């Protein structure tokens with residue numbers, strides 16, 4: 001992958017690589033609260049079935065994961081674990097923040113023990129709003145992430161460019 | 167459908183007047199066994215019983231309730247901070263320097279009380295189907311009380327919670343440390359004078375929604 | 386096969402015994418080890434962390450460490466109005482959300498001395514039992530998964546959706562309905578709902594039958610749950626265990642039957658299930674029967690639903706008169722109660738939340754002493770807790 005990391009990969013090759021990455025996302029589930037059950041429905045329920053989008057929700061450890069879905073309330077006590085998880089994941093890595101709690105604190109916006117948004121700790125690619133978001137909303141979030149992956153320059157992640165949202 | 171009746175679903179036979187007498191009897195028996203440690207009680211007919219005891223009789227009260235009244239079921243234990251909130255009305259932002267107001271008088275609830283902090287414990291008898299709430303005053307200078315672990319082992323975690331949330335010390339508790347909050351947390355969140363910092367930054371909009379919907383004109 | 390001489394065979398046998406001895410020695414002289422499960426581990430349904438000191442495969446001491454989901458409900462309730470508090474407390478036990486609102490609303494009603502009209506009380510009870518189905522069905526599937534059977538959990542997610550649909554049709558929310566009001570309910574039932582619900586009840590009973598076939602008669606399931614994590618009745622009571630955990634220890638006590646404040650369970654024909662064993666199997670068994678019983682209860686209620694309004698007359702801006710009230714109900718996880726202290730304001734002065742899982746799980750240090758590591762998972766799964774209900 002030296003070619004990709006150095007940013008010298010030709011355009012068609014990049015497209016091809018992105019296509020491959022897009023449909024083989026290994027998703028690590030970081031279920032923390034109520035939203036985790038909706039995430040469970042996305043994974044476990046035949047009605048939603050995330051695997052049809054090419055997402056594999058059963059990596060054995062964060063070291064194999066491309067995507068982590070932070071779903072639920074992030075507390076100050078939990079933050080160190082989340083940081084450690086994020087550092088363990090290999091690049092390129094993506095984060096979906098699911099639910100109002102993970103986005104901004106949600107109903108606990110004034111609590112003394114809840115972190116007001118997981119984006120204070122790790123960078124987030126897609127925010128899925130709702131309390132809890134319907135399973136369809138998480139699927140939509142994953143589709144958005146896939147769109148983003150297919151359009152991105154893979155080298156940017158290695159270079160550590162700031163992530164621009166468009 | 168087969169017969170699904172349970173052994174004693176027959177609640178209609180239980181006419182209402184008895185419970186009050188039963189609660190009076192409970193209060194009387196507790197008062198008997200505690201003697202001077204017993205302060206007062208409050209009964210709401212057909213509904214509930216509150217008993218206040220002295221701090222030193224706290225464990226005795228629990229033992230008596232368990233052995234004499236048959237309250238084997240340990241429901242919960244906690245405390246109440248009766249200080250009126252120094253941050254004004256509930257909905258307001260908690261400003262940094264609230265204007266000094268005339269302090270509201272402290273008012274204790276059922277079964278009275280004299281001090282700011284009060285212990286509350288709830289016990290239940292599964293044979294009598296009746297519960298009671300036992301309270302005890304804690305003097306302001308010395309927030310400590312005996313542990314109930316010897317009577318109800320389940321009190322362990324509840325006491326740790328009360329210790330962390332109110333800063334109440336439990337004598338002879340084997341393992342008094344934080345249960346919820348990270349170790350470096352400062353303060354006792356459930357005390358009324360513990361401010362919620364997020365409210366200082368952004369006040370609560372109010373009881374009615376004041377934000378306009380997109381596209382709506384301000385009239 | 387190569388022929389081996391007698392001498393050689395003796396020699397091999399000697400070596401083998403030596404090796405076996407050495408292994409045995411190693412096994413006996415195990416060093417203590419600390420095993421950390423969690424805070425994010427699939428076997429703990431959320432963010433519970435369990436620190437177990439092991440001696441070989443045996444647990445010497447296990448201690449749950451909570452607080453990874455502590456959100457400070459009791460403090461937040463101090464600064465919210467009564468209607469806002471119901472929004473919040475929905476999220477305590479997120480699998481059976483509606484059931485969380487009921488005791489709080491009942492406590493507030495008790496303080497205000499209003500009573501919900503009969504139709505509201507009946508619909509409340511229906512939704513209360515529906516949330517029990519939504520909650521316990523997931524347990525029934527999940528317990529299988531903890532023991533290595535994946536299928537039940539898929540079944541659970543499949544059939545749970547039907548219940549959620551019914552809840553959503555009434556309240557508008559799959560999870561967090563926020564539908565209960567002081568003095569009644571927000572709305573009446575939608576058209577056609579009663580018939581649909583009947584169909585769902587049949588589906589849920591089929592689900593129970595399926596699980597009974599899949600798990601209860603299964604040898605592996607029995608071997609892993611029978612006699613594991615036995616909690617005697619007196620210990621269970623002194624730790625404040627409640628709900629199915631207590632009934633599985635042979636205590637015949639159910640708030641729905643014995644203290645039916647505000648709900649209509651006393652007008653129905655049903656049975657409280659108990660089991661004398663107190664082990665993990667009993668806890669599973671009792672919950673399975675309760676799920677079935679709940680479907681029968683709902684059917685009876687659908688038949689006998691009275692007419693009339695669903696809301697009593699209450700002021701628009703709710704001020705609750707000063708006083709104290711404690712109301713507890715038999716929620717899916719066990720006894721849940723709210724101790725509400727009011728000072729006549731828009732919001733409560735203090736709300737103490739008695740959540741079932743906190744007490745249920747406080748018995749773990751006691752029950753886990755001396756069990757084997759795989760049983761830790763069984764016991765945790767069978768005690769059945771929701772993290773939000775522990776940490777609040």
Ligand code: SF4
Nearest residue numbers: 034099100101131132
């Ligand atoms: S966003 Fe809502 S549903 Fe999701 S974890 Fe937070 S409170 Fe629960």
